[in-house]
Structures are given as structure tokens and as C-alpha cells.
Amino acid sequence: MTDFYFHHDPNKLPDYSDECHPVQIFDSHPLNKYKCSHASKELLTKIRKLGVAVNPDALDLVTIATAVTSAETFEPRENAPNSWSRILNLHIPVLAPDKWKAVATRLESLLGFLTGDQWKLTFSKSDLTLPKPINSKQSKLTTESLKGLNAVCLFSGGLDSAVGAIDILNGQSDVRPMLVSHAYRADGAKQQDIKKLLKKPYGELSYSIAPQLSSQANHANDTSMRGRSFNFLAMAVLGIAALRGANNDNTISRIIVPENGYISINPPLTRRRIGSHSTRTTHPNFLSQLEGLLNDVGFNIHFVNPYQFKTKGEMLAECVDQDAVKQAIPLSVSCSHWHREHIQCGYCLPCLIRRASVFHAGFEKDAAYAVPRLKSILKEYEKRDDVHAVQTAILRLKKSPDYMAWLRQSGPLPQNKETRVKLESTVKRGLAEVEAFLKSVGLA
Structure with a gap:
């Protein structure tokens, strides 16, 4: 069983160990290549380049998806007791934790149906600032195209x-x-x-999302x-x-x-x-x-x-x-x-x-x-x-x-x-x- 901790600020993540896997998400802080794995490094920039304000709940959802994809990638199935069904505990910061806590059990069950794993999702309050749209010629063209x-x-x-x-x-x-x-x-x-x-x-x-495994990990990514x-x-x-x-x-x-x-x-x-x-x-x-x-x-x-x-x-x-x-x-x-x-x-x-x-x-x-x-x-x-x-x-x-x-x-x-x-x-x-x-x- 592995506990995965996610945060946009690597300084607020625990140290890597066999039971604890820290993952930096987004590009809001300099990447610490040695302390943790990382994922969705360019996502906030992509959102800003859309040139429109995005619903914070949608950002929460892609944050959760980033966490799920990362954990699924970083935890080899061969480490599971039956070499297939893993136990994955995810600690995820979101902007509206109460909304997601209300559906956490349902989402865990759905993810289990989808992947064959056992999921536990714990949500906390995120201090991430909503990405502001970039006001540039390129972003205006993108907005017009939508x-x-x-x-x-x-x-x-x-x-x-x-x-x-x-x-x-x-x-x-x-x-x-x-x-x-x-x-x-x-x-x-x-x-x-x-x-x-x-x-x-x-x-x-x-x-x-491009999950990248920490240099401290001594195994390859899972590909299932x-x-x-x-x-x-x-x-x-x-x-x-x-x-x-x-x-x-x-x-x-x-x-x-x-x-x-x-x-x-x-x-x-x-x-x-x-x-x-x-x-x-x-x-x-x-x-x-x-x-x-x-x-x-x-x-x-x-x-x-x-x-x-x-x-x-x-x-x-x-x-x-x-x-x-x-x-x-x-x-x-x-x-x-x-x-x-x-x-x-x-x-x-x-x-x-x-x-x-x-x-x-x-x-x-x-x-x-x-x-x-x-x-x-x-x-x-x-x-x-x-x-x-x-x-x-x-x-x-x-x-x-x-x-x-x-x-x-x-x-x-x-x-x-x-x-x-x-x-x-x-x-x-x-x-x-x-x-x-x-x-x-x-x-x-």
C-alpha cells in the first residue's frame, strides 16, 4: 500500500519513502527533481492560454485526474499482493474539498470498477491561485476559435x-x-x-499529464x-x-x-x-x-x-x-x-x-x-x-x-x-x- 501526496508547492510535500510518494503537480513553483515525482507540469499554462476564465470545479476535476493517473502510473501492479489489484491512498488538495468529500466514496468505487484497484481519496483545501487568462494576441485567437x-x-x-x-x-x-x-x-x-x-x-x-517518476524511485512506470x-x-x-x-x-x-x-x-x-x-x-x-x-x-x-x-x-x-x-x-x-x-x-x-x-x-x-x-x-x-x-x-x-x-x-x-x-x-x-x-x- 502506498500513500500518494500531491501539491503544487514541492516544499509542502513529505519526503519520498517506500510507503510515501510525493508528487508535485502544475508549474506554479520551481520543479524539485530530487524530492518528488511530478505531473501536469504545463497544464496551468495551457489553461491560461485558452484566454477564458475556467470554472474552479473543472480545475479540481483535472487535479483529481492528474492524481489518479499519476498514482496509477507510479505504482507497479507487480507490487500488489495478487500482482494486480493495488491499494492506492491519494491525498489531494482541491479548491472545494467539501464538494468532493461528499462524492468521494462513489468516486472511489467508480475508479475501482475502472481499474481493478482499491482507491482511497482524501481531500484537503488547496491554496492554489486560479490561473488567470493570458491577455495576448495568441490567447485572443484561441478564444475566438472557441x-x-x-x-x-x-x-x-x-x-x-x-x-x-x-x-x-x-x-x-x-x-x-x-x-x-x-x-x-x-x-x-x-x-x-x-x-x-x-x-x-x-x-x-x-x-x-506526462507523469515523471522521481529519481529516488527504483522501479519503472506501470503501463496498464x-x-x-x-x-x-x-x-x-x-x-x-x-x-x-x-x-x-x-x-x-x-x-x-x-x-x-x-x-x-x-x-x-x-x-x-x-x-x-x-x-x-x-x-x-x-x-x-x-x-x-x-x-x-x-x-x-x-x-x-x-x-x-x-x-x-x-x-x-x-x-x-x-x-x-x-x-x-x-x-x-x-x-x-x-x-x-x-x-x-x-x-x-x-x-x-x-x-x-x-x-x-x-x-x-x-x-x-x-x-x-x-x-x-x-x-x-x-x-x-x-x-x-x-x-x-x-x-x-x-x-x-x-x-x-x-x-x-x-x-x-x-x-x-x-x-x-x-x-x-x-x-x-x-x-x-x-x-x-x-x-x-x-x-x-
Whole structure:
């Protein structure tokens, strides 16, 4: 168990030890590289350059997201008693601690659902001064670019987010979005290349929490990143706050989360994958519970996944601009190993679903893969696991086609029967796409 302490002033942080991990957040004080780790070093400057005053609650939310992402990054799962579920105690200074104390238990539970860890959040009063907008020509141009925008759309550089942006900005949609991106290392260039395919004006907000481990730590960062969507959604809420300020309109509330319905549910392919292998980054239960929690704090936001009932292949085949999506496919990233090798592996579950979707939609050109021929990994234990798991799931569900019971293994489903039936159909079609692709390469 590790206690993480966060503060913008490194002089108010405890010393580093095996049980105590101090983290400096933001750039309001000189960075102490030896005393502590750090994260979101440039965030306050990014906020100031928006040129508009930002709601302090939104700053609190991104502070919490910074703390969560940092702890998740700095605590290796291998240190947990079961080598997976960590116990993480976070001490976080916020501007309105009473608001966050009131929802702390709910947020801890949500983060547990998302990451598989045990979270304890303790909030204290922050003495951070709200970042004042920069009054410069550049910030004025940024503010002007936000006027007239009426929604936020997540834009990761992945294939689903590319389809989402193309559908909105190359089609007849009345949505005028700010594209919110998290610029992981090597992702920025991919995102910019895809943006060149978009035909209508849009706003932009991109920053990186970029957690940097203290030189005193004797281990590497953890790369499982189960909580990344909480960070991403907190950024989106910050984007909504900026749009409200630029447009003087507090009714702006829509946050678009483009994700295919199969991976949104992401039912575990085998029993041993329940929890550890099945991510829940955009699971409808997580999104609906987080929306309710944030609205109880006072945000008045609404998460929308327009592709909840579409497979990835259907998203590609039905995209409004087939020429643009054809160009976006080789530019986009879907792989769960991308941030380790900076080439898509071709055999992890996200890569399998991606390759199946491209096959389903009839596109010939895809991104490069480290393993283009799947048959070549069948004798490699560390690489074949996802292929075998998909094959096992296909065979199991043919023998006992209880898809609804399978869906429930990934988490609570909406109460509405019609919605549950649609989710079941989507996941069934999504698995069928993967089966068709595996057959085409002689693996099913």
C-alpha cells in the first residue's frame, strides 16, 4: 500500500519513502527533481492560454485526474499482493474539498470498477491561485476559435475517434466540436495527420499529464493504464468549461465519446480475463455513473456515445466520408502495445478487432503491424494468448449462445430491456466480424 501526496508547492510535500510518494503537480513553483515525482507540469499554462476564465470545479476535476493517473502510473501492479489489484491512498488538495468529500466514496468505487484497484481519496483545501487568462494576441485567437462551438468530442488518434470526427465534421451534423486530445509521446503527429482530413472548423484542446517518476524511485512506470478514460473525460469537462466561458453559454453540455459498442462492453473472452484483461474505459455503466456523480457536483454535462450500438466494422463501412476514412485507417492507432513499441503489434485484442473491422468494411490498406501474419505466432506463448482467447470464446458461444450472460460479466448493464437487447446484438455482431477475419487467415 502506498500513500500518494500531491501539491503544487514541492516544499509542502513529505519526503519520498517506500510507503510515501510525493508528487508535485502544475508549474506554479520551481520543479524539485530530487524530492518528488511530478505531473501536469504545463497544464496551468495551457489553461491560461485558452484566454477564458475556467470554472474552479473543472480545475479540481483535472487535479483529481492528474492524481489518479499519476498514482496509477507510479505504482507497479507487480507490487500488489495478487500482482494486480493495488491499494492506492491519494491525498489531494482541491479548491472545494467539501464538494468532493461528499462524492468521494462513489468516486472511489467508480475508479475501482475502472481499474481493478482499491482507491482511497482524501481531500484537503488547496491554496492554489486560479490561473488567470493570458491577455495576448495568441490567447485572443484561441478564444475566438472557441466561439460558436457547442460540444466536446474526444479525439485520441485511434480509429474510432477518427470516424467520430469525420462523421461530425465531414457530414451534415450540426455539432461544432472542440476536439480534446491527450498527447501521449508519439501520438501528437498521428492526431495532426488525421485532423488534416477534416473539412469543417473545430476547436482544439490538447495536453499531457506526462507523469515523471522521481529519481529516488527504483522501479519503472506501470503501463496498464486502466484509468486513462477518467483522465480523458476530465479533460473533456475542462473543455466544456472553456466553451461556456468563450460563448457565455452555460447550457453547453454534450461530450461525445466515439467508441464502438463491442469494445465499449468488452466482455471477458475467458474466465481468467474477468477484471484484469477486460478494460472498461467506456463501459456504459462507468459513463452513466460518472455523469451522475459529476452532475451532483454541479457540472451539468452529458456523455454521448453515438456508436454504442455499432461494431467497429460498421463504423468504418457507414462513415459519411469513405475517402477520408480510407486515408485515416493507416494513420490511426488501436494497439494496446503501441506506447511500448510505437508499432501496432497486430495480435492483441484491439488489433484483432481493428483488423477484423477493416476486413469487414472492405478496405485494403491498413497500418503496419509488427506481426502481419497471425499464423506465425501460434507457437509463441506470450503473443498467441489473445488469438487463442478469441477462438475459445467463439467456440464456447457456439455451444452455449448465452450472450446476455456473457455481457453481464463485464459489469452492470442498463435497466432498459430494449437497450440490453441492442447491446447483446452489437457484441454478437462484433464477435462475428472477428470470426470472419480469422477464417480469412485460416485461424477459424
